[in-house]
Amino acid sequence: MMTRAHSIADVAQAAGVSATTVSHALSGKRAVSAATRQRIYEVIDRLDYRPNLVAKSLRSQKTNSVALLVADIANPYYPAVARAVHDGLNSEGYVSIIGNTDGEAHAERRFLQEMVSRGVDGIIMQPAAMSVSEVRSIVGRVMPLVLIAHERGSLLADQIGTDDARGIADAVRYLFDKDLTDIAFVSGPEVEPLTTARLATPGIIRLAAVRKAVKSCGGKFRDNRVEHATYTRDGGFEAGSRLLTAFDRARVIMCANDLMAFGVMDAVRAAGLAIPGDVAVVGFDDVDTANLVTPRLTTIVNPAAQVGAASAATLLRRIAAGPDAPYERQLIPTHLVVRESA
Amino acid sequence: MMTRAHSIADVAQAAGVSATTVSHALSGKRAVSAATRQRIYEVIDRLDYRPNLVAKSLRSQKTNSVALLVADIANPYYPAVARAVHDGLNSEGYVSIIGNTDGEAHAERRFLQEMVSRGVDGIIMQPAAMSVSEVRSIVGRVMPLVLIAHERGSLLADQIGTDDARGIADAVRYLFDKDLTDIAFVSGPEVEPLTTARLATPGIIRLAAVRKAVKSCGGKFRDNRVEHATYTRDGGFEAGSRLLTAFDRARVIMCANDLMAFGVMDAVRAAGLAIPGDVAVVGFDDVDTANLVTPRLTTIVNPAAQVGAASAATLLRRIAAGPDAPYERQLIPTHLVVRESA
């Protein structure tokens, strides 16, 4: 027999009071006599009554849920972000609905639509294929929205980004101190000329940071030292191979992420060269694995957990402050961690 | 000015019809004349109307959402599971609410309660601290529930497990072929005697499988070759060190997971020994990193994506079939992948 869950009306009837009184007993918004409250609690226990949050949400126009949109939760970087977001919001009573977009615009759009329809109280998103203004046009002006992004222009949402330039400046200075001044860089896939709409990719941002850091150290960055590749170990292997077979082979290679750095290390070994003796390698992100490979990877710490925590905290502030408070932009610092590969 | 989102009533008014007609035009449950439908669609476009899914859920008693409860999404194993679950359910219109329990009973209980109150249509859970019957007592008999677990006893829910014994048998046979018959095993933390209520831990299950495999290969498993440790790299390091400093030092070490295997490899190196020349090491899980360490780790593939996909598929079947269909139990095979460490 399909006994449906009990409703507040069942409780009211069993306790010999009205639903109103039960509601007030639970919420405390109006006084209920001690005797009545006692009776209600007993009935609730006995029937194992649990309030229907869907009904509550409909009435209160608040779902206590937020959406987290990332490219791919199975990537090494996102789980730490997701975990921190989860913890930050959970303690305030929010649950997280997670969406994987694979960086595809239509998936991002579909998810945003769906989340708006579901009435989430806020959205944390790493936009991959959509412009900020397009995101806003879907979610509306008042939806609390935190972007995990590097956007420079005018703000249409709160933003949490990482200060990639800082860690990169550290790294470049460190390399210069070791007299490794002719730095090569493995960036992300080549991308169509930046429209104002689109966000810059990590590869582009980090390349620019290297350029600037080299210059400010008094060095000279050579454009033929840049290789483009996919953000994978294979991409790194190919880019690394090209940098090593050139007539004037690279002696220091920095990479836009750790996965590529692992591929570069493969390429160096395949060329029969030593790390860091012949070629020094520096990564970016400091995924768990960076500390496990041999030699252990010198890299720049990209603090995923901090990004997640800051995103959650900012979203909560936005929900509390309303849509008219000025947008926040926060930069999480990055820093170099020296291990064995450079 | 705070312009609230449009409701079906707004659409009806603007189109000069009743809300009923708009609903029927959208759902197709009853006929609506072509002209009227056309007009309604235009208004919907113009107002950018999107149905409120909370209201829909209240009426239909279906939220098109499922909960995924794991110990820690930031662990290396779960993201792949989560991703597969997400994909399997998303294509059927479900969203996933994710909960991290850290393996703590009270967090598991709290989350289950919350998800029931939120009216999720199903739950996929890796129980860590709760017994199955306790889980059932919270979620109720009719809630579609898929457990990612190894439970042997009577079924109270659908179960997806991995056939750890199979990959372990492969591995043991492989080692015996190389004449490595005196196998040591690094298991998980020592645990109080099993109550019938509690589920067996991976460490216990895998240790038992090794014992059995050794016996069926005609070998003899020695109990002093077992070390207990936490499922971490540090745990593996300590357990490995103990196995190596013993008078009769181990020459083959299998581990309950890859992280421990990495720690064991550290210990072997710290002892100045070669892998696999002096000591062969075998892991379990095949996390991404297993293929990145030096030497590359020989391990047993624990197919997280398959587990996730099977969980999602099973949950969908359960939702379709209702609570009275017999429970399913599915074992995902594991297999050995030979690389360099053994």
Next chain:
DNA sequence: ACCGGGACACAAATCGATTTGTAGGCAAGG
């Protein structure tokens, strides 16, 4: 001319909670 049956649209009930208006009972104060 009458009846049967589509086709089409609307009103009202429903899902389960919250919130507001109101009313009865009782005590204190003028």
Next chain:
DNA sequence: CCTTGCCTACAAATCGATTTGTGTCCCGGT
């Protein structure tokens, strides 16, 4: 003795959609 006000509890409206019952109009068949 009557007013004022507090305490307590209930009835009804509300959130936004779906679903069912009902009614009207119009066409074709006899």
